[in-house]
Amino acid sequence: MVRLMNTAKIRLYVEQPLGPGQTVRLDRDQAHYLFGVMRQTVGAPVALFNGIDGEWLSEVTEAGKKAGALECRTQTRPLQMPPDLWLLFAPIKKARTDFIVEKATEMGAARICPVQTDFTNSERVRQDRLQTHAIEAAEQCGGTFVPPVDDLAKLGTLLDRWDPARRILFCDEALAGGAARDMPRDGGPWAILIGPEGGFSEAERARLAALPHAHAARLGPRILRADTAAVAALTLWQTTMGDWA
Amino acid sequence: MVRLMNTAKIRLYVEQPLGPGQTVRLDRDQAHYLFGVMRQTVGAPVALFNGIDGEWLSEVTEAGKKAGALECRTQTRPLQMPPDLWLLFAPIKKARTDFIVEKATEMGAARICPVQTDFTNSERVRQDRLQTHAIEAAEQCGGTFVPPVDDLAKLGTLLDRWDPARRILFCDEALAGGAARDMPRDGGPWAILIGPEGGFSEAERARLAALPHAHAARLGPRILRADTAAVAALTLWQTTMGDWA
Numbered sequence: 001m002v003r004l005m006n007t008a009k010i011r012l013y014v015e016q017p018l019g020p021g022q023t024v025r026l027d028r029d030q031a032h033y034l035f036g037v038m039r040q041t042v043g044a045p046v047a048l049f050n051g052i053d054g055e056w057l058s059e060v061t062e063a064g065k066k067a068g069a070l071e072c073r074t075q076t077r078p079l080q081m082p083p084d085l086w087l088l089f090a091p092i093k094k095a096r097t098d099f100i101v102e103k104a105t106e107m108g109a110a111r112i113c114p115v116q117t118d119f120t121n122s123e124r125v126r127q128d129r130l131q132t133h134a135i136e137a138a139e140q141c142g143g144t145f146v147p148p149v150d151d152l153a154k155l156g157t158l159l160d161r162w163d164p165a166r167r168i169l170f171c172d173e174a175l176a177g178g179a180a181r182d183m184p185r186d187g188g189p190w191a192i193l194i195g196p197e198g199g200f201s202e203a204e205r206a207r208l209a210a211l212p213h214a215h216a217a218r219l220g221p222r223i224l225r226a227d228t229a230a231v232a233a234l235t236l237w238q239t240t241m242g243d244w245a
Numbered sequence: 246m247v248r249l250m251n252t253a254k255i256r257l258y259v260e261q262p263l264g265p266g267q268t269v270r271l272d273r274d275q276a277h278y279l280f281g282v283m284r285q286t287v288g289a290p291v292a293l294f295n296g297i298d299g300e301w302l303s304e305v306t307e308a309g310k311k312a313g314a315l316e317c318r319t320q321t322r323p324l325q326m327p328p329d330l331w332l333l334f335a336p337i338k339k340a341r342t343d344f345i346v347e348k349a350t351e352m353g354a355a356r357i358c359p360v361q362t363d364f365t366n367s368e369r370v371r372q373d374r375l376q377t378h379a380i381e382a383a384e385q386c387g388g389t390f391v392p393p394v395d396d397l398a399k400l401g402t403l404l405d406r407w408d409p410a411r412r413i414l415f416c417d418e419a420l421a422g423g424a425a426r427d428m429p430r431d432g433g434p435w436a437i438l439i440g441p442e443g444g445f446s447e448a449e450r451a452r453l454a455a456l457p458h459a460h461a462a463r464l465g466p467r468i469l470r471a472d473t474a475a476v477a478a479l480t481l482w483q484t485t486m487g488d489w490a
Binding site for chain 1: 488
């Protein structure tokens with residue numbers, strides 16, 4: 001089994017339950033990917049995960065052009081939840097928004113929340129497309145969990161109904177914040193908020209600065225693009241309070 | 246002057262000397278960008294830097310279709326060199342290689358070195374194109390320094406002639422390394438080495454592990470793409486030994 005496991009180079013996210021002997025039927029797209037693009041055949045080992053049951057080694061039992069099936073053999077990893085950290089970010093250009101979702105998944109965010117700020121140009125995001133990016137990133141990074149991607153919400157609305165038990169680390173080079181390394185180091189639920197390329201508005205800055213559960217942080221002396229800032233802030237949080245310790 | 250400075254929203258890298266009253270002539274591409282794309286006219290404030298003389302506030306004195314000129318008014322920032330940190334990385338797909346150069350510049354790498362490893366597919370890189378990306382990133386991130394981008398070099402050759410005074414932080418999820426937060430915290434010259442997507446070869450791993458000036462680090466429990474790993478490793482180094490402290 002170990003040899004078989006080591007040869008499972010393909011990881012696939014599925015939405016069905018996984019367990020001993022469980023058969024997983026593939027839809028047309030999955031069958032096309034696995035058998036058409038990746039050229040797998042009956043007997044091939046594939047790692048499966050569904051965000052709930054951990055990772056399972058499975059074997060292809062049916063390989064068709066429009067459908068297929070896999071059978072679970074053994075659990076290779078338990079579900080590993082990321083820490084309770086959300087990433088809030090203002091969507092930017094399409095490619096960079098996709099990158100932020102990909103990076104947040106790799107870096108272990110538990111939830112990804114696109115927010116509309118005063119200086120955000122986007123009126124809407126393709127939530128389904130972003131969720132697909134999160135799934136692909138989880139397949140690629142070896143994670144067993146897929147962070148849900150929310151639909152676009154107004155930052156003001158989110159803050160109106162914010163649970164103050166979840167602290168906010170907001171990164172804005174125009175704000176007088178301490179170095180990010182000086183942020184609090186105790187755990188609990190957190191959210192990282194990355195501003196849009198144009199920064200926050202004065203009203204947003206004032207509101208964030210007045211929140212007792214929000215902490216400003218500067219990410220170094222240069223101005224970082226939003227996607228860079230997201231990875232940098234997630235790195236700092238994960239090494240001080242998260243699962244990189 | 247301060248009001249003028251605050252309105253200089255455009256930053257331009259030039260190769261000429263900058264100083265009080267200095268005239269800077271623009272070439273055709275720069276004139277096209279500044280007057281055609283950005284619609285600037287005579288009298289417009291532009292921030293200039295050349296990687297040597299800091300940042301200067303200048304004013305457009307001549308705006309033509311194929312040429313133009315600016316005159317330096319006052320230095321707005323001195324040259325700020327990044328710490329003595331190199332980023333070595335194995336080039337990957339074109340877009341991601343571009344991103345790594347952009348991110349390394351934003352994050353404050355002093356030199357960017359594409360390396361060819363045993364599992365690197367690229368035989369060559371477009372050094373000139375990568376250097377242009379570094380310049381654009383410096384213009385955008387507010388830096389006054391542009392890291393030189395080397396041409397592709399073999400990792401083995403680089404290690405053959407490596408100065409042992411420059412320590413190497415190499416990031417490879419397959420290596421038994423400590424958490425990156427446990428890396429040494431004393432300064433001096435360093436280089437971060439990010440492996441290719443397929444990882445290092447066994448021979449490369451053995452060689453790196455045997456180097457007394459090399460330190461392995463793991464970047465969390467998930468497998469990071471090379472561009473994510475570069476930003477994460479640069480963040481860790483900058484907050485412990487660099488200019489984010």
